Amino acid sequence: MAGQPKPGAEGGPPVGRRAVLGMLGAGAAGLAAAPYLQRGWENFLGAASQVDATGLTGLLPNPGGFRYYSIVGSVPRKDETNYALTVGGLVDEPKTYTLADLRAMPQTRVVADVLCTDGWRVDDTPFEGVKLADILDDVGVRSPGTALRFTCFDGAYTESLTLEQARRSDVLVALNMQDKPLIHEHGGPVRLYVAPMYFYKSAKWLSGISVTDKVVPGFWEERGYAIDGWLDGADRHGDAA
Ligand SMILES: Nc1nc2c(c(=O)[nH]1)N[C@H]1C(S)=C(S)[C@@H](COP(=O)(O)O)O[C@H]1N2
Numbered sequence: 001m002a003g004q005p006k007p008g009a010e011g012g013p014p015v016g017r018r019a020v021l022g023m024l025g026a027g028a029a030g031l032a033a034a035p036y037l038q039r040g041w042e043n044f045l046g047a048a049s050q051v052d053a054t055g056l057t058g059l060l061p062n063p064g065g066f067r068y069y070s071i072v073g074s075v076p077r078k079d080e081t082n083y084a085l086t087v088g089g090l091v092d093e094p095k096t097y098t099l100a101d102l103r104a105m106p107q108t109r110v111v112a113d114v115l116c117t118d119g120w121r122v123d124d125t126p127f128e129g130v131k132l133a134d135i136l137d138d139v140g141v142r143s144p145g146t147a148l149r150f151t152c153f154d155g156a157y158t159e160s161l162t163l164e165q166a167r168r169s170d171v172l173v174a175l176n177m178q179d180k181p182l183i184h185e186h187g188g189p190v191r192l193y194v195a196p197m198y199f200y201k202s203a204k205w206l207s208g209i210s211v212t213d214k215v216v217p218g219f220w221e222e223r224g225y226a227i228d229g230w231l232d233g234a235d236r237h238g239d240a241a
């Protein structure tokens with residue numbers, strides 16, 4: 001699902017609506033021939049998709065195969081100087097992790113196919129970061145904790161996982177994507193990565209994890225999406241352990 005960006009949001013990226021519409025008007029052929037370096041083009045798309053109320057930037061060619069989604073018009077940038085991940089709720093010891101803290105923990109690399117419910121996919125995409133299970137062990141989950149609620153520094157997006165899902169070894173607090181530090185447009189410096197589920201479960205700009213006693217539906221789940229976003233469509237609710 002494409003986001004619902006607010007045009008003209010304060011502090012937005014330096015691409016105006018007129019520029020977006022102008023680029024769209026130029027047509028895909030003209031765009032493809034334009035002398036953009038791939039990085040510059042991806043950055044343009046990332047900026048443009050945040051002010052594009054038409055949703056049409058999703059139709060522009062993106063060399064990486066990804067689209068950049070955000071449900072808000074502008075997201076603050078964070079880096080090693082001001083990023084923090086706060087972990088609390090039903091835990092023995094609430095903790096706050098800086099980017100340096102996360103980088104110092106054991107790193108796990110997972111390569112899997114990224115699928116959005118909108119229909120686009122990017123196969124064999126490597127993500128790397130800290131296993132969410134390691135962070136849970138570090139803070140200590142206490143009774144009656146059974147689920148996690150994720151919050152983001154865009155101030156709006158939320159997600160959820162059961163503890164059982166969160167402890168899988170292919171669920172990461174990701175710092176790298178495609179073997180490079182996560183860029184802002186992809187939710188950097190830190191996003192959730194839930195390999196076995198649709199990409200909406202992988203919350204970008206991750207800033208908070210709270211252990212809860214029940215699953216609290218996330219942003220898209222409140223709007224009709226499955227709380228369990230398994231890519232294979234399996235119903236694992238009945239599974240014993
Ligand atoms: N904070 C936040 N996380 C988010 C979203 C969002 O709008 N905001 N969109 C979700 C959806 S629907 C998808 S498909 C992916 C898109 O990730 P990308 O922008 O890196 O391609 O992020 C997911 N996580």
Ligand SMILES: [Mo]
Pocket residue numbers: 001069115116117118199200
């Ligand atoms: Mo998505």
